[in-house]
Amino acid sequence: MASLTLLGIESSCDDTAAAxxxxxxxxxxxxxSVVAGQTALHAGFGGVVPEIAARAHAEKLDHCVEQxxxxxxxxxxxxxxxxxxxGPGLIGGxxxxxxxxxxxxxxxxxxxxxxxxxAGHALTPRLTDMVEFPYLMLLVSGGHCQFLLVQxxxxxxRLGGTIDDAPGEAFDxxxxxxxxxxxxxxxxxAEAEKGDARxxxxxxxxxxxxxxxxxxxxxxxxxxxxxxxxMENGALHxxxxxxxxxxxxxxxxxxxxxxxxxxxxxxxxLSPQEPVFAVAGGVAANSAIREGLLxxxxxxxxxxxxxxxPLCTDNAAMIAWAGIERYRxxxxxxxxxxxxxxxxxxxxxxxxxxxxxxxxxx
Ligand code: KG4
Ligand code: ZN
Numbered sequence: 001m002a003s004l005t006l007l008g009i010e011s012s013c014d015d016t017a018a019a020x021x022x023x024x025x026x027x028x029x030x031x032x033s034v035v036a037g038q039t040a041l042h043a044g045f046g047g048v049v050p051e052i053a054a055r056a057h058a059e060k061l062d063h064c065v066e067q068x069x070x071x072x073x074x075x076x077x078x079x080x081x082x083x084x085x086x087g088p089g090l091i092g093g094x095x096x097x098x099x100x101x102x103x104x105x106x107x108x109x110x111x112x113x114x115x116x117x118x119a120g121h122a123l124t125p126r127l128t129d130m131v132e133f134p135y136l137m138l139l140v141s142g143g144h145c146q147f148l149l150v151q152x153x154x155x156x157x158r159l160g161g162t163i164d165d166a167p168g169e170a171f172d173x174x175x176x177x178x179x180x181x182x183x184x185x186x187x188x189x190a191e192a193e194k195g196d197a198r199x200x201x202x203x204x205x206x207x208x209x210x211x212x213x214x215x216x217x218x219x220x221x222x223x224x225x226x227x228x229x230x231m232e233n234g235a236l237h238x239x240x241x242x243x244x245x246x247x248x249x250x251x252x253x254x255x256x257x258x259x260x261x262x263x264x265x266x267x268x269x270l271s272p273q274e275p276v277f278a279v280a281g282g283v284a285a286n287s288a289i290r291e292g293l294l295x296x297x298x299x300x301x302x303x304x305x306x307x308x309x310p311l312c313t314d315n316a317a318m319i320a321w322a323g324i325e326r327y328r329x330x331x332x333x334x335x336x337x338x339x340x341x342x343x344x345x346x347x348x349x350x351x352x353x354x355x356x357x358x359x360x361x362x
Contacts, residue, residue, distance in 0.1 A: 115326065
């Protein structure tokens, strides 16, 4: 197979990122991966502010690209192309990235490849473990929550997903309601480890429905109600907080595990040779959720795969890799490539509604 080296660019949310990935006959190689986060810029606002994000991307992109090329020890003209996230995401940031990539391609005479951000996440198990199609993927982060059947580099079937909040968003809101720091996931997990999950009754939404859709926004209302009940009798003590976190986390885990069981059944109906269930996204870092999914995979005879955290969360190596996959299918773009705030991976699936702190969902 001809060796390909691509520069990848990502700016669809609150991370500005650039990376260089190479692939020939051997396993793919990440030559560099630079991520400049914006957490501090948005810290005072309780969420990502699109205008601030867009401006920061525009300021940092050139620098990230230069750094990625320097760390990889390669000049732009020696790359075979530039892959860029063209959506879905916050439009100002996506536009900054697309304009940057167009400029680089025009200047160096390189092919341009627009990548769907979700395809970047979904194809990561091939970058890290050279997994064969088809495999099952659960994308679970602050902005995404969906089950995907990954059948090819440009063939995705959405089996189901959240109809409202993403789980990471629910973790973040829970932390806020209990006075814990952001991002909420790690803080809630640490509290949950000290708590009793049975003390408070949390709902397991939509388990009565046979599909693979999920809902997480009701959990925070349940949490608020239980918290207020405790506070009617006085202050919220450390043990109350730990028990609330444990109950909330167990509910999220149970919903994800129950819906994963259904997604696995749908996937196994395709009779894959070596069945794989992969996760991606920040919430995949949660040890209780991971253990639940791992046990389910062991019981169902699937290999469970969770890419290392820097490749689970937003990065440009996954975009460069998705670009390599598209390059091999001759799926190129030109200067008319548009930035898209919404861009469902599965073009046949019903559009999902729902807002979210991380911007539009596909
Ligand atoms: O994938 P990510 O870095 O960014 C996007 O949302 O795109 O995911 C961040 C989300 C945050 O909502 C954060 O609270 C959550 O992942 N998270 C966790 C844990 N670590 C991060 N949620 C639960 N448990 C964790 N240990
Ligand atoms: Zn993402």
